[in-house]
Amino acid sequence: MDITINLADGVPIYRQIVNQVKYLVASRLLLPGEELPPIRALALQLKVTPNTVVKAYGELEMSGIIQKRQGSGTFISESRAPQVALKERRRVIEQRIDRLLAEAHQLNFSADEILRMVRERRAAMDESAAGPDEDKAAKS
Amino acid sequence: MEQPVVDVTGLSRSFAHKTALDGVSFSAAAGQVYGLVGSNGAGKTTLLKHLLGLLRATSGSVRVFGLDPVRDPAAVLGRIGYLSEEHELPEWMRVDELMRYTQAFHPTWDTAYARELLDTFALDPAKKIKELSKGMRAQAGLIAAVAHRPELLILDEPSSGLDAVVRRDILDAIVRAVADDGRTVIFSSHLLDEVERMSDHVTLLHEGRVALSGVLDDVRGAYQRSRVHFTEHFDRPPALDTALVTEGGGRTWSVVHSGSIQQFRESVSARGGEVIESRDATLEEIFLARAGRARPQAEAA
Numbered sequence: 001m002d003i004t005i006n007l008a009d010g011v012p013i014y015r016q017i018v019n020q021v022k023y024l025v026a027s028r029l030l031l032p033g034e035e036l037p038p039i040r041a042l043a044l045q046l047k048v049t050p051n052t053v054v055k056a057y058g059e060l061e062m063s064g065i066i067q068k069r070q071g072s073g074t075f076i077s078e079s080r081a082p083q084v085a086l087k088e089r090r091r092v093i094e095q096r097i098d099r100l101l102a103e104a105h106q107l108n109f110s111a112d113e114i115l116r117m118v119r120e121r122r123a124a125m126d127e128s129a130a131g132p133d134e135d136k137a138a139k140s
Numbered sequence: 141m142e143q144p145v146v147d148v149t150g151l152s153r154s155f156a157h158k159t160a161l162d163g164v165s166f167s168a169a170a171g172q173v174y175g176l177v178g179s180n181g182a183g184k185t186t187l188l189k190h191l192l193g194l195l196r197a198t199s200g201s202v203r204v205f206g207l208d209p210v211r212d213p214a215a216v217l218g219r220i221g222y223l224s225e226e227h228e229l230p231e232w233m234r235v236d237e238l239m240r241y242t243q244a245f246h247p248t249w250d251t252a253y254a255r256e257l258l259d260t261f262a263l264d265p266a267k268k269i270k271e272l273s274k275g276m277r278a279q280a281g282l283i284a285a286v287a288h289r290p291e292l293l294i295l296d297e298p299s300s301g302l303d304a305v306v307r308r309d310i311l312d313a314i315v316r317a318v319a320d321d322g323r324t325v326i327f328s329s330h331l332l333d334e335v336e337r338m339s340d341h342v343t344l345l346h347e348g349r350v351a352l353s354g355v356l357d358d359v360r361g362a363y364q365r366s367r368v369h370f371t372e373h374f375d376r377p378p379a380l381d382t383a384l385v386t387e388g389g390g391r392t393w394s395v396v397h398s399g400s401i402q403q404f405r406e407s408v409s410a411r412g413g414e415v416i417e418s419r420d421a422t423l424e425e426i427f428l429a430r431a432g433r434a435r436p437q438a439e440a441a
Binding site: 039 | 172
């Protein structure tokens with residue numbers, strides 16, 4: 001499972017695991033029914049105390065994103081995960097937008113200007129993707 | 141409540157004229173990892189040696205598994221695995237002899253686990269200890285410390301002077317002791333990155349006293365670092381409520397503070413300032429705030 005711990009950003013490690021599992025579910029890199037690594041394996045991979053993984057899995061289970069199945073392991077929930085994924089997608093993007101707006105405010109851009117710039121950047125991206133390297137763009 | 145694995149109360153210890161430990165209390169519960177930090181000479185090794193019964197308390201009490209390790213060393217030491225910073229091992233022995241020698245003291249020795257670790261570390265059983273590199277000595281010492289699957293694993297600066305590969309081996313051994321057997325681990329380290337990842341609880345010793353102790357996530361959540369901007373120049377750090385360390389100069393200061401953020405903000409605006417940004421403080425910032433060198437005093441409030 002692709003999780004990275006960043007000690008510099010001040011977020012507790014168990015919470016970083018919770019957030020990143022939610023993110024992986026939201027971006028469909030983890031699918032409903034998929035199995036999560038056992039506690040020991042994830043602790044070894046991340047070099048964190050196993051109790052931190054226990055705490056993270058506990059929280060994910062409480063919110064219904066994962067399910068422990070007796071004797072077989074921990075899985076992404078089939079019932080609740082799609083719902084959580086929807087909420088998480090919004091949450092991640094809204095967080096980015098909040099940061100963008102705060103920075104825009106500091107630099108004296110209005111929200112309307114930012115909206116227009118977002119569209120312009122999008123158009124520029126589409127253009128460069130369809131531009132010189134058409135072959136590559138078609139494949140990706 | 142389950143009996144704590146380690147229970148130290150009011151422990152003091154002096155060497156000649158120097159106080160090494162001064163009223164230290166420390167307790168460890170089963171299945172948890174305890175990180176012990178502090179500068180050289182803060183008392184970390186002295187505390188750990190008391191747990192092993194190598195030192196007798198001048199005053200206070202030390203209990204491990206409910207027993208006094210000085211009076212009952214055999215009963216206590218058989219259930220502890222210990223790795224010291226110097227990796228003191230009998231130089232004349234071969235690696236396989238060291239394994240057999242250690243096994244003789246420990247009826248719970250897990251031969252398969254010892255062999256697995258020897259293979260993983262690619263240690264040559266026929267090699268003499270004195271021929272091993274520092275990293276290989278640490279690996280041999282680690283096997284001797286964990287292969288009897290001790291109830292309590294004590295590691296004194298295990299990573300000191302080792303390369304990344306051997307450091308990882310040591311962290312893996314800690315994870316396995318906790319995840320496979322629900323064991324208790326106490327380790328001292330000056331590598332805060334390691335402490336932050338591996339510890340459930342953290343204790344900071346400073347000049348023989350406990351300067352800070354608690355659940356790691358609680359400790360981290362209790363301190364913030366903020367950037368503060370004032371309209372007025374200050375020649376000396378302005379006195380602010382809940383501030384522990386104030387650095388900077390003129391109109392811009394960086395403050396490590398604890399407690400109520402609201403109280404801090406109010407205190408800043410009372411001095412004609414504004415909090416530009418706040419984030420949780422890093423462990424290093426917290427430790428420096430709690431055990432740093434004396435800094436220039438803030439002006440009188």
